[in-house]
Amino acid sequence: MKLTEEQLNQFDEEGWIFIPDCFTPEEVAVLNAEGERIYAEDREEMWRETTGAPRTAFAAHLYNEAFGILGRHPRLIEPLEQVFGEPVYMHQYKVNAKAKFDGDVWQWHQDFGTWHRDDGMPEPRAMNISVFLDEVFPFNGPLMLIPKSHKHGVLAAGHDLTTTSYPLWTLDQETVERLVDEGGLVAPTGKPGGVLMFHGNLVHGSAGNITPFPRKIVYLTLNAVSNYIRNPTRKEWIAHQDFAPIKPCEDDALLKYAKTYAQAAE
Numbered sequence: 001m002k003l004t005e006e007q008l009n010q011f012d013e014e015g016w017i018f019i020p021d022c023f024t025p026e027e028v029a030v031l032n033a034e035g036e037r038i039y040a041e042d043r044e045e046m047w048r049e050t051t052g053a054p055r056t057a058f059a060a061h062l063y064n065e066a067f068g069i070l071g072r073h074p075r076l077i078e079p080l081e082q083v084f085g086e087p088v089y090m091h092q093y094k095v096n097a098k099a100k101f102d103g104d105v106w107q108w109h110q111d112f113g114t115w116h117r118d119d120g121m122p123e124p125r126a127m128n129i130s131v132f133l134d135e136v137f138p139f140n141g142p143l144m145l146i147p148k149s150h151k152h153g154v155l156a157a158g159h160d161l162t163t164t165s166y167p168l169w170t171l172d173q174e175t176v177e178r179l180v181d182e183g184g185l186v187a188p189t190g191k192p193g194g195v196l197m198f199h200g201n202l203v204h205g206s207a208g209n210i211t212p213f214p215r216k217i218v219y220l221t222l223n224a225v226s227n228y229i230r231n232p233t234r235k236e237w238i239a240h241q242d243f244a245p246i247k248p249c250e251d252d253a254l255l256k257y258a259k260t261y262a263q264a265a266e
């Protein structure tokens with residue numbers, strides 16, 4: 001899948017684009033079911049909220065076939081190859097839960113700030129491309145983005161080890177206020193199957209989810225191969241060290257898998 005001129009311009013100017021209906025209900029259904037199955041597992045890659053509710057399943061592409069196919073899917077890999085002008089590898093892979101009633105906040109941050117400080121990534125030539133697995137409403141903890149904030153480079157941040165179960169380099173309120181004055185605030189919402197792509201320096205965060213509606217989103221963090229990380233300090237399943245370029249699968253690979261999966265369940 002290639003991005004249009006208009007999408008590329010919006011990405012440059014605003015730092016994000018949203019593409020509705022990128023994956024079909026059949027393709028999303030298998031990922032959704034497998035996501036719930038992984039959340040019930042007891043494994044080290046499964047990060048939980050302080051309540052015990054699921055927060056993030058790291059590296060699911062390495063131990064789950066459906067998420068493995070998604071991690072090589074051309075509808076996600078090709079747009080990033082197009083933007084970076086070179087092959088990409090998987091830096092990080094997360095299935096974020098934002099569980100019903102218990103999903104906790106993600107404080108305001110820039111992803112590249114963390115990749116640079118914690119993993120030794122040289123340049124912001126990596127970014128998240130994400131797939132909505134549940135419907136994202138304005139009220140179940142949508143991702144909030146500050147448009148144009150990617151133009152400010154890496155901003156000063158503090159290492160927040162206490163607000164949630166997951167350590168993050170976060171921005172102070174004054175900085176967020178200044179950036180929102182300039183760029184406003186958006187919270188893309190939409191049906192399962194929508195794809196959201198945003199710049200590694202775009203400031204973003206999300207509030208807690210106190211509704212009965214879970215909000216699962218898969219995030220592939222794809223890094224340009226030449227920008228491989230130089231100084232990893234985190235576990236391999238959080239910041240991967242296999243820098244081999246991803247070879248995209250066939251466009252219908254997930255659909256074929258979903259059909260077999262549905263037949264097996266009958």
Ligand SMILES: O=C(O)CCC(=O)C(=O)O
Pocket residue numbers: 094096098106111141142143204205206217219
């Ligand atoms: O899933 C969310 O709400 C936020 C995730 C996020 O900001 C991140 O993974 O960097």
